[in-house]
Amino acid sequence: MKSxxxxxxxxxxxxxxxxxxxIDKSYVTKSTMSTQMINYASNFQELEDVxxxxxxxxxxxxxxNIITTKDEFGNDLxxxxxxxxxxxxxxxxxxxxKDTLTISEGYxxxxxxxxxxxxxxxxxxxxxxxxxxxxxxxxHKIDKEVFKDSYFLPNYTKGKYPVIYKKTDNSSTPIxxxxxxxxxxxxxxxxxxxxxxxxxxxxxxxxYYDKVVEKYLKK
Amino acid sequence: xxxxxxxxxxxxxxxxxTDDVYKWTWExxxxxxxxxxxxxxxxxxxxxxTGAKYWNxxxxxxxxxxxxxxxxxxxxxxQIGDQLDENTIAFASLYNKNWLGGYNKENMSTFTGTADYCxxxxxxxxxxxxxxxxxxxxxxxxxxxxxxxxxxxxxxYANMFPIVNTNYATTPVTHDIDNLKAKW
Numbered sequence: 001m002k003s004x005x006x007x008x009x010x011x012x013x014x015x016x017x018x019x020x021x022x023i024d025k026s027y028v029t030k031s032t033m034s035t036q037m038i039n040y041a042s043n044f045q046e047l048e049d050v051x052x053x054x055x056x057x058x059x060x061x062x063x064x065n066i067i068t069t070k071d072e073f074g075n076d077l078x079x080x081x082x083x084x085x086x087x088x089x090x091x092x093x094x095x096x097x098k099d100t101l102t103i104s105e106g107y108x109x110x111x112x113x114x115x116x117x118x119x120x121x122x123x124x125x126x127x128x129x130x131x132x133x134x135x136x137x138x139x140h141k142i143d144k145e146v147f148k149d150s151y152f153l154p155n156y157t158k159g160k161y162p163v164i165y166k167k168t169d170n171s172s173t174p175i176x177x178x179x180x181x182x183x184x185x186x187x188x189x190x191x192x193x194x195x196x197x198x199x200x201x202x203x204x205x206x207x208y209y210d211k212v213v214e215k216y217l218k219k
Numbered sequence: 220x221x222x223x224x225x226x227x228x229x230x231x232x233x234x235x236x237t238d239d240v241y242k243w244t245w246e247x248x249x250x251x252x253x254x255x256x257x258x259x260x261x262x263x264x265x266x267x268x269t270g271a272k273y274w275n276x277x278x279x280x281x282x283x284x285x286x287x288x289x290x291x292x293x294x295x296x297x298q299i300g301d302q303l304d305e306n307t308i309a310f311a312s313l314y315n316k317n318w319l320g321g322y323n324k325e326n327m328s329t330f331t332g333t334a335d336y337c338x339x340x341x342x343x344x345x346x347x348x349x350x351x352x353x354x355x356x357x358x359x360x361x362x363x364x365x366x367x368x369x370x371x372x373x374x375x376y377a378n379m380f381p382i383v384n385t386n387y388a389t390t391p392v393t394h395d396i397d398n399l400k401a402k403w
Binding site: 031032033034035036037038039040042068069071073075077078080104106117121122138140141142144152153154155156199200 | 300384
């Protein structure tokens with residue numbers, strides 16, 4: 001009798017733990033999707049030209065995971081994240097200060113049996129909520145409701161540049177960093193391997209980040 | 220003995236440079252793979268067939284043995300994914316049969332088991348902006364993923380380079396060839 005009760009209690013506990021694990025989506029795995037990409041801009045000038053809008057903006061709360069395609073087995077195959085940003089300064093295009101723009105970012109999440117998987121397209125680093133960036137944006141031309149009135153980054157790793165503030169020994173409040181020399185890949189929010197772009201970290205700083213800082217942040 | 224050591228060192232160094240390959244292999248040790256494409260890609264048959272077969276004749280251990288129209292039993296299926304976003308041209312996905320008989324979508328980069336099935340999804344609007352030369356190259360690149368080849372890191376001139384720019388080769392070149400040989 002004792003043994004029977006023990007078995008029942010054990011089975012119930014096991015089922016409870018299993019259910020909890022399956023329902024709990026806080027367990028996150030990360031992966032990268034190797035996609036072939038269109039080259040919208042080969043250098044800084046082309047990036048400036050191709051962008052419909054160039055703004056300094058803050059990333060707002062409420063990112064939305066969009067799945068656009070499922071495979072034949074019902075797995076989430078492809079998607080993106082819909083993100084709202086608040087314009088703080090406008091350098092190109094019709095966006096005005098305090099406007100809210102919707103952008104699509106190159107990553108999405110899918111539910112797994114246990115937890116969820118965040119899939120980034122070609123090493124894209126998601127924009128962080130509450131943080132400021134210089135965004136280069138192109139208006140979506142795809143005639144789909146999901147893309148209506150929204151923008152995309154013409155290049156996943158060269159379409160956004162974090163505005164970085166750092167505390168120094170002489171100041172209690174964070175100061176805008178205009179010298180990229182000291183910044184590392186993590187601070188610049190790029191993939192260290194630069195796998196998808198063919199640029200080293202130094203080339204990225206010289207050819208892109210420094211130029212963005214010089215043009216839009218040193219004012 | 221000296222000659223043997225010399226070749227061992229040379230080969231080791233050569234392979235050490237070409238490690239942009241995935242760890243998984245095909246189920247049952249299959250190295251002769253078939254490609255099928257869906258009916259809505261009928262007009263792309265020549266590009267799919269030519270692009271996929273660019274990998275033949277490089278390594279005796281692996282080949283694309285046939286490319287078939289409207290065939291659901293192929294190892295690799297080429298399909299349309301409509302227009303998914305405005306950056307992506309195409310991508311490959313890897314599947315592994317589970318114990319229930321269904322298919323699990325695996326992470327191509329980290330999976331270490333055996334694959335049963337691969338799909339190549341083409342984003343039509345982006346893809347159709349390219350001419351036949353580039354379309355074949357795009358197919359070749361995706362079939363390359365299905366042959367367990369990864370993007371080059373650091374970037375080099377290769378068909379497996381992920382952005383269609385000056386680093387992108389329209390057919391397999393040295394880096395791709397070395398990787399395919401190293402893998403299979």
